[in-house]
Amino acid sequence: MPEHAPHQPVERQLPTEEARDLFVLVRELVKREVTPRAAEEEDAGRFPREVFSLLSESGLLGLPYDAEFDGGDQPYEVYLQVLEELAAARLTVGLGVSVHSLACHALAGYGTKEQQAEFLPAMLGGGLLGGYCLSEPSSGSDAASLRTKAERDGDHWVLTGTKAWITHGGVADFYTVLARTGGEGAKGISAFLVPGDAEGLSAAVPERKMGLKGSPTAQLHFDGVRIPDARRIGEEGQGFAIALSALDSGRLGIAACAIGVAQAALDEAVAYAAERRQFGRPIADFQGLRFMLADMATQIEAGRALYLEAARLRDAGRPFSRQAAMAKLFCTDTAMRVTTDAVQVLGGYGYTLDFPVERLMREAKVLQIVEGTNQIQRMVIARHLIGPESR
Structure with a gap:
């Protein structure tokens, strides 16, 4: 099965030198432990528990939580970009980290100090999932x-x-x-x-x-x-109330994962378009295809900007529920659209199991459903704009 197209690292908006060092670790781990086996293990339906153990050992399962309890003390702005990076390599891993963080949210946000001291260290850095x-x-x-x-x-x-x-x-x-x-x-x-x-x-x-x-x-x-x-x-x-609070943050995790999937699909489409020749020249020379790739890239950048803005509101302690719903809605719809277009760029090859875009397209669909369907996100956004529905 062909390997992923050469990945052009996304230029990350990282606020500190510590966060930049963190991304060196993340990218090396992804390159070594996640990407090489992603397609084979997904086809086999194999759950990569050892990867989650390694993420825990590396301090990547508790990034947005307090260092007092073995968390990473990273802002959501950084944590979400790590999720995007993981999901671009394998959604099972990126989504799994997002779900784990969601499962820790209630205790971290609403537990007593005694509960947090007893349970959180093992949950955040002790290898638990x-x-x-x-x-x-x-x-x-x-x-x-x-x-x-x-x-x-x-x-x-x-x-x-x-x-x-x-x-x-x-x-x-x-x-x-x-x-x-x-x-x-x-x-x-x-x-x-x-x-x-x-x-x-x-x-x-x-x-x-x-x-x-x-x-x-x-x-x-x-x-x-x-x-x-x-x-x-x-x-x-x-x-x-605890559940709704967790879901606001969880929706940002899904948005970041969606952009990761979309970015992976765009990378594949760009690499294929540059190599595939028809009528004596690369298909990337044809304007219709160039415009399609340009639209895909623009939608991805817009989605990334949207989830990062919501994350910065969260990090600042400001309300972000409306922006979280918008990010989840837009980013997951973008992932579905971009992966569908990536299959189209590859033509018949895109529809085969020999190239990863068909898997990315299948994976993108679930992101429009989990953490509240996109119809629910529209309801949330509308309530913020004009209040609840009359009965």
Whole structure:
């Protein structure tokens, strides 16, 4: 199978010398450990757990979190560009890091100091890998209608129900789980930190997906899983607010991954257009194709600028929910459009398994769905503009 086209490193907007050194490490790790095996392992559906272990050892699984708990103390502006770099090499890895960060968010943002000191160091730098459990078979976009229950039993909680579409389902070491502890609606939901080996917790056979075949996505069954109250995160009934806060940040992670996928597809298309000859000259000489490549590059740059602006708002402690929804919407739509055009540039070859653009196109599709579908993003943006819908 052909290797990736020669990658022209994106000129990164890095605020410190430490961040620039970090990118030297990231690019060397990607070149050595991720890119060479990406196509083969995705085709085989192999989950690269050893890569995540290496990322943890290198300090790359906890980049946006406090150094006090073995995090990287990096601003989101830097963390997201690392995600983009990882996703350009293999989306299973980039998306996996984003999901892990999402799973750490509740404890880092809402846990007690005692909880953070006990659990966060292993989660951020101790080789553990996390999953995030919000969606259920009958509640996806309508997350507030989730049915998984957590019932108090003395100083423990007993969790019963099923979560669906869980990235790292069955392979994660811990899960942040949203469960119903009270009445109907958003106010009856609480958050829990559940060990991956908890008694009564089991994973179904992973879903058979169009893309991201190396990343296991599975239902999780909670059959009377007992969790001490010390693993409840935040106050009772605060879980949905915690979930929404995490999703704002998670959407930026998906936006960065999408731009990584799109950049990889553009690199492949440009390299192919320069080498492929028709009618006695490289197809890159034809204006129609040159304009297509120019549009692809412009959309990628616009998406990157959008997610970075949202990240800078977050880093400054300012509201960024609207910009996060915009970034997720625009960047993932861009990834779908750019990868589709990349297949077109390669023509028949682009439709074969011998070139990576068909895989990139299949992977781009899921990014329009996860962390809130793009229809949900439009609803979020509209609410910021004109308020909620009248009933």
